[in-house]
Amino acid sequence: MKTRRNFLKRAGLFSAATLLTPQLNLAFTKKSIYGVQLYSFREAMLKNPKKALETIASLGFKEIESAGSNKGYYYGLSPVKMGETCKALGMTLTSGHVHLDDKFERTIADAVASGQEYLICSSLPSKGQTVDNYKRVAEKFNIAGEACKRQGLKFGYHNHEYEFESERGQILYDVLMDNTQKDLVHMELDLGWVVVAGKDPLHYFKKYPGRFPLWHLKDMNMHEKVSTEFGKGVLDIPLMLELKELSGVEHIYIEQEEYSSTPIESMQYNMNYLKNL
Secondary structure: OOOHHHHHHHHOOOOHHHHOOHHHHHHHHHHOOEEEEHHHHHHHHHHOHHHHHHHHHHOOOOEEEEOOOOOOOOOOOOHHHHHHHHHHOOOEEEEEEEOOOOOHHHHHHHHHHHOOOEEEEOOOOOOOOOHHHHHHHHHHHHHHHHHHHHOOOEEEEEOOOHHHOEEOOEEHHHHHHHOOOOOOEEEEEEHHHHHHOOOOHHHHHHHOOOOOOEEEEOEEEOOOOEEEOOOOOOOOHHHHHHOHHHHOOOEEEEOOOOOOOOHHHHHHHHHHHHHOO
16 A cells, blocks of 8 residues: 555645644544444354343444354344344444345345344355456346335445456456446445455545445455454554545444454454554
């Protein structure tokens, strides 16, 4: 990634006065409400979801994004119970990772029952690293977005690194962006996977302003291509947060898939890092 100085010089997105006012940046960060992607606590959630959620709440998280498991999207709890459990602990179930498959109608109904706002498709519904396939997927996403909108939900997509491959001179993720309706398909940008793919998240903030209401905030160890604690990898997290308004982000979910110690210790480290910015 480019250094902060080089990026600001190149992009000219904000005035120097705005970017160099530490009081404003600090206040903006402290007001942020961070969430967590539950895949970060996948083993604990499968073992005892209520106890795991209590631990997560104790770390200071305020929003929850669920993920698929061998006990379903709510880890063996009913959708209603999942939403109620989060609420009782001072958190909100705002989003969930799901598959766009033949059970999607039931998935929508469960999401409505849980009280969540977003359904995020976690992987491409059809394989094929071609422009034509990504155009077909974009149309499927538009249709899914319409179905969700009718039920008061918002549909979106979470990227990995492979979407940033190119075919016929076109970046496939850009094909997806250009062929989905922004009012129907709300993108969740995983900043860590963007960097692994050799791209700059800030390029996408600028190219598609306001298109990323959700983030996965994830630092990456580029030597091993795995996630790591904040500040130990290559992602310039302070710069991401300084320019986050350009992306349109409303929900920031911290996700860490690998750990130097335990999920709890790593997440406590990440939260302390954010508090100390």
